Amino acid sequence: MQLYKNQPLKVHNSLTGKKELFQPINEGHIGMYVCGPTVYSNVHLGNCRTFMSFDMIFRYFKHLGYKVRYVRNITDAGHLENDADEGEDKIAKKAKLEQIEPMEVVQRYTVDFHNTLQKFNLLPPSIEPTATGHIIEQIEIIKEILEKGYAYEVNGSVYFDVEKFNETHEYGKLSGRKLEDMIANTRELTAQSEKKNPQDFALWKKADTHHIMRWPSPWGDGFPGWHLECTAMSTKYLGDTFDIHGGGMDLKFPHHECEIAQAEASNDQSPVNYWLHANMLTLNGKKMSKSTGNNIYPNEIFSGENGILSKAYTPAVVRFFMMQAHYTSILDLSDEALQASEKGYLRLMEALSTADQLSTGPKSDFDVEAWRQKCYDAMNDDFNTPILISHLFDAVKHINLIKEGMESISENDKTVLISTMRAFVHEVLGIEHQSEAKDDSQALNGVLELLIELRNQARANKDFATSDKIRDQLITLGIQLKDNKEGTSYSIK
């Protein structure tokens, strides 16, 4: 029996603003689309948070036994830089700036994107389609929308007619906006545009003579509008209506609003049942953004080379830090917060390895089954990872108590405890034990055994100068000696 059958899951649906019981269109199967990055520069940490949140969601679905088709696109064309007429896409601009091919830009930053996500232990999506690989599909959708009368062509560009669409549909339902309000608010400026209304958005843009990224179309050479690719790729791989669409909060309007409009205009059905939005990561209380310069790159955190943090943090620590906040909450990154997370992370990892060595008794002093269900309850409540983690720490406490001989656990409960801990920490949260000085374990282990023996001899001889020297020197190397009743062990940070 699949887990999902007895673990009812609630998700916060941005479309209704409510937590709803999640029910996939096809039992046991989930189609999920998440807006991926535009690959015109390195991913910053804020991007990573969003993808990490959906990675956790993807992982939990899989853990529950669902078969998930997870589509996350790569935007390698089409995002307009400026308004209307001077429209130029970011990738073309960057390519011109660096005097290289647009596809070189795309390649470089796609590789960076994959490398970074891999460090953060993100699972690859099932399909990672590119915008440039789906130009034909996008053109087809434009044709459909034109046929239905929700778009118009001007000088080789095609625009979506928002006002017309709004007569029969509800533009703004996702972001809680009303078209009348928007019109009332934009009366100033924005004249001399090709668009009938400022709210209209491009489905296809004419490429001027020196525009490098261009494709032929029924309306002349040009390139697709930036909302269209997601409609094309999501419906192609997941169907006209699919279960989940995710993305960053900042994409809610206009991007996702436009996706809904395009899909409804072309095939008259609401494309998505559950819209999920991940909230922003802030730095010094401000949103991280490439354009304002308020950002930090993942590699700067891993290396410690940045002007913001006091030290380096491993990807696992950063991931744990992010998992300690709910995905729908704004999270502020700071050195203090990362330090606190690092300690908590180490304690959790430590408990995970001591759990294996726990000796068992005839009965358990703690209700492992009830605890296990609490972990599921937390995740079933809109993927509440902070609560899950609080329960994991509850288990940490018991593990340590059992180790100290103050509580006991039965063989069976121990097995459940360990497998549940592992499942949630590794499988669902995607947190692995990463330590910097790990790989040379064989030799290092022997050396440490020797040092521990020498130290204990010194202690026996009351030569504390020597024993303390060994202990203190090791701690500066990140190796912690731990004296228990059974002897001395160590852990590497």
Next chain:
RNA sequence: GGCAUCGUGGCCGAGUGGCUAGGCACAGCUCUGCAAAAGCUUGUACAGCGGUUCGAAUCCGCUCGAUGCCUCCA
């Protein structure tokens, strides 16, 4: 200006009508040659002002403040 979200103890961060989330830091205790690690114990916080209620941090209103979107952004 419009729309939206939010304001929780020293810090981070859950929760949401009555039943002290959790992490980190701090303090005391146990352990220790001294420590560290680990364990135990302690913290009555919910922006302000009104209102609803037997009861609100949690619901409603207002005020103040923050953030996001309204132009490309995860």
